[in-house]
Amino acid sequence: MKYAARLGAFTLAAAALTGCATNNNPNDPLEGFNRAMFSFNDTVDQVALKPAAQAYDTITPSFVQTGIGNFFGNIGDLWSSINQILQGRVERGVSTFMRVAVNTTFGLGGVLDVASEARLTRERSDFGQTLGKWGVASGPYVVLPLLGPSTVRDTAGLPADFYGDLWSYKRPTRWRNVGSVIRIVDRRAQLLDASTLLEDAALDKYDFVRDAYLQRRQSQIEGAGGSNKPESKEESIKP
Template sequence: MKQTQMRLVGLGSVLALLAGCASVKNPTPEDPLESYNRSMFAFNDAVDRNLLTPVAKGYQAVVPSPVRTCVTNIFNNFGDIWSGVNSFLQGRGLDSVNTFGRVLFNTTMGLGGCIDVASMKGAPRIQNDFGTTLGVWGVGQGPYFVLPLLGPSTIRDTAGTIGDGFGSAAVYASPGAINDVPVRNTVWGISFVNTRANLLNASDLLDDVALDRYSFLRDAYLQRRQAQLNQKLGPVVLDAPDDQKQGGGNLPVYDDPEAGGTAGGNGARPAANPNLPVYDDPEAPAADTSGQTSAMPASGAVSPSGQGRASTPAAPAADPSLPVYTDPEAK
């Protein structure tokens, strides 16, 4: 078995060297290293198809789903420690506190992290890494770069991967902190195989939809990393209604005609941005100042303060220079 694996790795190396002989004449602007990257991608793909994928499928077939979920949660729980450190380094103190709270909660109530109790209670993971931290600090992304066996990266993320290795080991958040070499390598192997098994469905989908697997993975990776960085550069979002998160508080507030109160959900209108209008439901009746129901104008009314439901406006003072007409059919 070992000799077969070595032959497969050797075959992948030969394929990579052969692929490297062909250079890309017009590389993509954000991928100036495309010739090397495609060669390394071909090598990684050969190793993955001939070695990693069969092992991951065997692991998935032998290990029950609850056990695989437990293993994934335990590794995620350790990874959250390093994520919390990176949130602190990025100046996102609230994210850091919430992440360390997740670790404490899952470690105690979740049986050492086997059960993700925090997510069940509505506290989602805040993933973070040193590559994103470098981006927050202003380090440029650099060109796209495919790492041997590890796959898609950039120059900045490659430095971040090195930082993740040393940093997570320093805070005892990865197998790298284990001094016993056989145990450490076994844990690394389980982590790697478990991660690959979790991605089997994604790789099958990629084979079905991607015409050029290399370009698809490259573009998806760059877009995802940029989105993660933008999220860390944005404001910290506290627990709030979904329509008020990430700047939702700057949107106009609409009354719900079927609810007992307003859009706030508890009968009281939430604080509105005074720079934006408040729209009433044109089909709902409006209460005048005397407490009686009067007809709402078809276009709705806006209170002068920009908040709350406006009552039917009083008739404007008549211009004495204009004639007054009486409706003969009115009672």
């Protein structure tokens, strides 16, 4: 959790020092730094994360993958519920909390997604989205080492997201670490098809990922009841 705060501070400081790189996109004044970090992340993914996800996808039965995704999704739902309430969307927050209660009680601790069958749908929310709902401007787009696309506002919200993740309190530490690795690999495996399409397409991967992230972020803020008016072209398009 301290790592999240230190990572955010280091990234923003490094971005400030390298932010002289100019570009024509007002949402991305740190493009020089961001492209370098994007290249670093992509190399780590190609060398380590993607092969691990492919091996996991090959040897792990689909129903086991589904159960793992459900389990960690259920843990994340609790923090989503809290954020939805903080955003003033109390009904949505209560519905998400009911998802956690139903899946934890009747879904073997969240391994089975019983709540979706009961029409209690999942909607992910994080603290960066909550800050956006409170009117905090997104600030420039920034690519974080290992964590990927973000904005200055969302980076500032990362420590709260780490503190709000119940799995970060799992003991003993070795089981928490093993679970965290499985969680990351499972998430990457879910994106294998999408990443293959992206790699095959004749486009600038960096531009595509940035624009998709920002547009999706804006949609999430508006869906949380934020202003339908863009924060300003200099500040965001959002994910």
